[in-house]
Amino acid sequence: MEEADEGSFGGSTRTSFRDELDTNKLMENKESHLSMLAYEMSGKQKFEKDAIGRSLDGRELSRVFSEDYDAAQMLILDPRGTRVNKWNKIFLAACLISLFVDPLFFYLPVAKKDKCIDMSTGLEVSLTIIRSLVDAFYIIQIYFRFQTAYIAPSSRVSGRGELIIDSSKIASKYLQKDFWLDLVAAQPLPQVLGSSWYLLSIERQNECWKKACTLQYPYCQYHYLECQSIGDPNRIAWLRSSNLSDLCDQNSDFFHFGIFADALTLEITGSKFFNKYCYCLWWGLRNLSSVGQNLLTSTRVAEINFAVIVAILGLVLFALLIGNMQTYLQSTTTRLEEWRIRRTDTERWMHHRQLPHYLKQNVRRHDQFRWVATRGVDEETILRDLPVDLRRDIKRHLCLNLVRQVPLFDQMDERMLDAICERLKPSLFTPGTCVVREGDLVNEMLFIVRGRLDSCTTNGGRTGFFNTCRIGSGDFCGEELLPWALDPRPTVVLPSSTRTVKAITEVEAFALIAEDLKFVAAQFRRLHSKQLRHTFRFHSHQWRTWAACFIQAAWFRYKRMKETSDLKKKENVMMSYVPGTGTEHFSAPLQPLMSSSLRICAAKLTASPRKGRSLRYGAELDILGSLRKPLEPDFTDDDS
Secondary structure, X not given: OOOXXXXXXXXXOOOOOOOOOOHHHHHHOOOOOOEEEOOOOOOEOOOOOOOOOOOOOOOOOOOOOOOOOOOOOOOOEOOOOHHHHHHHHHHHHHHXXXXXXXXXXXXXXXXXXOOEEEEOHHHHHHHHHHHHHHHHHHHHHHXXXXXXXXXXXXXXXXXXXXXXXXXXXXXXXXXXXXXXXXXXXXXXXXXXXXXXXXXXXXXXXXXXXXXXXXXXXXXXOHHHHEHHHOOOHHHHHHHHHOOHHHHOOOOOOOOOOHHHHHHXXXXXXXXXXXXXXXXXXXXXXXXXXXXXXXXXXXXXXXXXXXXXXXXXXXXXXXXXXXXXXXXXXXXXXXXXXXXXXXXXXXXXXXXXXXXXXXXXXXXXHHXXXXXXXXXXXXXXXXXXXXXXXXXXXXHHHHHHHHHHOOOOOOOOOHHHHHHHHHHOEEEEEOOOOEEEOOOOEOOEEEEEEEOXXXXXXXXXXXXXXXXXXXXXOOOEEOOOHHHHHHOOOOOOOOOEOOOEEEEOOOEEEEEEEHHHHHHHHHHHOOXXXXXXXXXXXXXXXXXXXXXXXXXHHHHHHHHHHHHHHHHHHHHHHHHOOOOOOOOOOOOOOHHHHHHHHHHHHHHHHHHHHHHHHHHHHHHHHHHHHOOOOOOOOOOOOOOO
């Protein structure tokens, strides 16, 4: 029975085989014999030392992807993970609430009919509670940013890139760039012009009252303008004798309200909250859209500066609108539009051909994954139009570090690696994609860069045999093509695949087609045969399966021989049994009869387990022994 570890591909590789065959089930169902072998695989490959003492330690894969580490054991979050996506949606909702709550603080002052300024206590308490809750989300966002991995810029040369999960590097990058922006965003800063206009209107009205109060000094005090002094007899007497309403009227020449005159004319400062909010919102939209051309200011510097800010903001928004429209019409969005058109054509074609739902989903997933990985750029077309030397340098930059992570290529020199990089072609597979089926012709060899695949075989459809394993970063599949390419007189017919390989996660790989693999295989002849042969056997799933079956078959033979030997010993003991010499003695004619009875009894006692074990081990030996040894690749002409 298979027992494959789903752990990280960044740990140490270990190969384990377990015999979990149930004896009772085998005896009940004699025709069902299943041999399933499993082994665990990961990125860090370790080999034993060869005959000359050289250590064949493999290169540790330092690339970390979203599916390559256990988030439950690590506090670092994956930026493409489900938890981060959910939190981003929650934080977006909190930001929208904050966008509407912050300007509402400007509506707290209220100008009452008693000629005083008061604060709306109920609105103040409600806004403070809501704003405090929203601020808590900003603090949580800062914490999440410190715990979220980021994609290394240097790894974006191929595919979706690798994650940096070092806490110190994450904190350093965040503190250098986005931390201060998030810290400022956590503060309750006003954002709407209409609210500012309302607050300044209250301030101008209060300023007019203070100016009128100064004319009547000492009978008027500034604290009379606060609503807490409404019950003061002196204030009541002053208010009756003053002409405050006539002096602070918008039509009076005593005080010029400028752009805030509408607040007095429409009595906005003393109206209900909803009416104030709607009118101030309209005031801001009207003046931004007109770039402040309708504002008639007074000679006060603060008022003029506010009008200038309104005009500048209107111009900036207008320029951004024009710029975005121009950017949309330029070539930066051409690829996206082409992708949308191609996707629309694909949808129409699938609908016309009446493809089932699961096939449609697979096509959409593949298109989306390809867009994310390549951003809609056809890399092969771009490279094809470049000079040879420039194309070689670009291929080296994109593929060299990835090729070095493949143990089969790790022992090659720089010149050979450059030749391999020129011939590699990127391949993308979505989850559920069947890369190759058992029995199909193998036309390319894949070297996995990212993702996980399931590789299984039934030994040509033989009943009772099944082997499966997981392959990931640094592994390869389609190794049946390598002995074919190394043959000095290869046949025209390509070899058949001995395994079915299916993508479990999103997979990024490099492919070598048959003709290019011939060139690469020719380079192998320049290497040491024993060392490369050992590496190939270790990473080849054909050789691993054959070795596992060979070990199991030897183990079953040993078990059968041991049980046969033990059974003979038991029979000899029972046959040599002689009754006690006390009072029990048998005559000579009865001894042959006694020996015959003991032989029959021993046969009955051992018949059932012997029969079951022989069936078990015999069937297993038939299944395991039928697996043929893989072809030995001839890496050198002279194996010396």
